[in-house]
Structures are given as structure tokens and as C-alpha cells.
Amino acid sequence: MNSSTPISPHALGNRRELFIDDTLIAQLTDGAYRQMHRPQPKEIALRHDAPWEGTGTGYHSVFQDGSRYRMYYKGFDIKVTPGQIVSEDIDHRFTCYAESSDGIDWQKPELGLHNYGDNKANNIVVTSEPIGQLKIDAAHSAIFKDSNPAVTPDAIYKGIFRVSEPRGLVVMKSPDGIHWTPMSDAPVITDGAFDSQNLAFWDDARSEYRAYWRSFEMPGIPMQHSHPDGVRCIRTATSPDLINWSEARNVTYIGPTKPEELYVNQIKPYHRAAHIMIGFPARYIERDWGDSMKALPDPAHREFRASAQKRYGNALSESLLMCSRDGESFTRWAEGFLRPGPERAGTWNYGNQYLAWHVVETASSLSPDAPNELSLYAVENYWLGQGSNLRRYTLRLDGFVSVNAPLSGGECLTELITYEGNFLRLNFATSAAGDIRVELQDERGLPLPGFALEDSEPLFGDSVDREVTWNEHPDLTQYAGKPVRLRFALRDAELFAYRFTDSK
Secondary structure (H helix, E strand, O other): OOOOOOOOOEEOOOOOEEOOOOOOEEEEEEOOEEEEOOOEEEEEEEEOOOHHHOOOOEEEEEEEEOOEEEEEEEEEEEEOOOOOOOEEEEEEEEEEEEEEOOOOOEEOOOOOOOOEOOEOOOOEEEOOOEEOOEEEEEEEEEEEEOOOOOOOHHHOEEEEEEEEEOEEEEEEEEOOOOOOEEOOOOOOEOOOOOOOOOEEEEEOOOOEEEEEEEEEEOOOOOOOOOOOOOEEEEEEEEEOOOOOOOOOEEOEEOOOOOOOEEOOOOOEEEOOEEEEEEEOOEEEEEOOOOHHHHHOOOHHHHHHHHOOOOHHHHEEEEEOOEEEOOOOEEEEOOOOOEOOOOOOOOOOOOOOOOEOEOOEEEOOOOOOOOOOEEEEEEEEOOOOOOOOEEEEEEEEOOOOEEEEEOOOOEEEEEOOEEOOOOEEEEEEEEEEEEEEEEEEEOOOOOEOOOOOHHHEOOEOOEEEEEEOOEOOEOOOHHHOOOOEEEEEEEEEEEEEEEEEEOOO
8 A cells, every 4th residue: 555645534523434436445456345235125115095185196205303203295186188298287286295193104284374276174275376486386395304404494494495486496494394474585596407306405525515516418409498309307596595696517426336217306404424415316227119018117107108109108117325525526326226116007108216315214014122223205006096096114323335255255445534532333244154353454554553453343233333352451542642543354244334442
């Protein structure tokens, strides 16, 4: 690892680092490799079976708010007339609300705010009625709790809404997450396509607001216009106040990636490592009509949709995984993160497996004494029957990507880093025969006295937060703030994350 060019170390402080990208990986040797993990299906979290929810319910926003979990989503009705373009009911566009005490069992409260027919016994929080000069499209919204330290009591909750007149995105505010008013009388972002879930949030790591929205990438075609030959893409900008925005630009991708048709983006800072933004864009792809397409579920309804427009029958969707450390340049995994899954009614169709914005932490489904897990929520049965379903999926904490090695062994060496704290803790899993050992190295790649690989106590088990020790001595105080490398030696093991802490 010797070099004539000085290398500036990555200053980690005591933040948690994941292996979702390779920013901090210098080498993977022997049998070591990075592995993306896929969410595991659980129960149906919410059935969108109320008449005001419509056949095209989706675009969910999910977040934990103290002891309560909140969910917002579109009520949206889609009709198909054979031989004609699909009809989207412009009078049936709502933002609906659900809540939960645990993120697992969800309820739709009767809010009594807006009429559906002649009845206010529903969970509608925003309708598509005009507000002043704005024609709000309540079926295209993304809601978040504002973590800006300067947020005012009347604007604790924020929402990004599409408006059709004038065309663009507008920000709405709420003191309670239920009653909403616009923050401006005109759109604040206007250069995009917007026919997706467009979002914004306060970025704690950078002390600014950031937005991501849907557009088309097509040389020579203005960004505000859709184009049949364009590629669906993601645009971004920053703001100090959600009203005044920087010049918009398309996000870019690290490494060789082919253009993908991406509908939603679902980007947000990961709550356990806020310096890393994680997104779950939905990949849209049209497949040829053939034996495999005909063998997929719901063939009659697929052909029925295709009678209006071919792509409504032969298009498929799934969610991908991507991440960024600067908000503009992303590492994107090409393989499907949330695939359509086992063939069953309501799956393998256009609109299937759109993930909600974003992950939340929930209690383990295994046992009360097991560590918490991540819950993700995805749409199925979209555009079929009375309404779609929302299924919950789970991952272990930080469990998006791991460094793995077989029993024969493999190693991961980090880039040069500095840290704050006294102890090193890992999120890892091994077999009964496997283990992980850790070495601290100096800038020359030499083991530090007392912290060589042979001094490391082998870690085995399955823990999201285990302390590393060297000959029963864990204290790393003497090297805090100094450039070091970490050498991980794995045998039949998975390493998901690591962090330095000030206390045990």
C-alpha cells in the first residue's frame, strides 16, 4: 500500500459506515466479495379497498414520528376502455392517510375532513380542488416530517405536490400532518415531467433541502416536455427554504451503467447513517409478447389493458437499489433489489413492486429479544380489481449490502481513515464454523502493536452491534484521530457495517 503520493484519509468520526458502495474499500482479496441482499416478504400491511382509494393506489410516504408511524398515499382511479387510451379520473385524485403504533398493523382513521360522495367518513387529507391559483394534483404527493432545526410550528410537516395549473411542483405545510396549506401561490420547480412521486427533504448532514423529481433525458428536448423517445430520469436541486432552488441537474451514476427507465426515485438519507442517501427507483421495462409473457399471472386483464395501449399489457416493473454520498452521483446496482417475486395474482405487472418512500425501523418478527429490523412497503395488485395492496418486506438493520467470504476465507481492506472514539463495533453474521477478525494498520500497511490479526479475538454469531476485542483489550483511544486502515478477515461470514464509538 506504499505510495509516493500522500493520501488524505476519510474522516469517519463515529458515524456508521455501510458497504452499500465501495467508497471506503481499498481491496477485496481471496474469496471476499460484495453481496446485495433482497427484502423478505411479510404480511399485507394495508388493503386499499375503500372506494375513494381507487384502482391505482400508490406513491406511499412512510416515516416514524415519535411513537407513531405515519403513511400517506394517493387515491387514484384508472379506467380502461377497450381500443382507447386509459382514462385517469381527474376528479378522483386524493392524498390519503394511515397510521400505526408499530409499523406493522396499520389503520385508516376516519378524519371527517373531505366529502367523498356525500360522506366525510374517510381518510382523505388533501383533495385536488383548486387552492387560490393552484390546481393541486393530490394523487402525486410526497410527505415528510421536517427535521430542520429552524422549522416553525405551523410547518412541522411538509409535502411536495404536483400542480397542473400552473404546471410544476409546489410545497405545502402542516402543523399536524392532517391540515395542509400551500407555502407559495406558484410552483417552485417547473422543469420536469413530474408524472411520478416527486419528493424533497431536509438533509441534516448538509443543512439544506434537496429535491428529486421525474424528468426525461433527451438531447435537444426541453426538460419541461415529455418525449416518446426520451429516457425517464431523475433531476435534483437544493434549497435553503423549499421556495428558492438551485439550478436543476440530472443525477449521474458511478461506473458503467446503461440508461434505465426509472419512474420513482425514493431517495432519502438513511436514518442510521445520515451521510448516505439511499434510493429505491422503480425500473420500468417493456418485454416482448411471447410464451413467458402469456404465462404470467392475470393474462386476461393484461390483454385487456393492452387493448388500450400495448405497453400497459407488456410493461413490467421492479425496484432497484442505489446510494450517494453527495446527493448527485449515485452507485446503482443493476440487478433487481425487489423483484416481482413468485408468480401469483396481482404481480408481474406494470406498477407492481413500487417501494414506498422510505424504510422505517420496526420490532423483529422473530422474537421480542431479537434486534429491530427494517421494514419496506411495496405495491402489488396495482390496477387490478377494486384496489391495490401494500405488502411489508423486511431487511436486517443496515442489511442492504455486505462483504462476504466463504469458509475458505477472504479479506477486505479499507481505505485510509481517521476515527473518533474508543471502541470498534460491527454488524455481522457468521455460520457456527465461521468468524471475523480485525487488524488495525498504519499508513504503510503494517499492523499496529497489539492490534494485529493474530491478536484479534474471533467474532462469531449474528449481531447488529458487537464489540471487537484484541486479546480481550478493546480500547482504541491511542489511535483516535490518526490515519489507519482496517483489515477484515472473514470466514463463512457477512459484514454489513462498522462504527467507532465513545463507550461500550
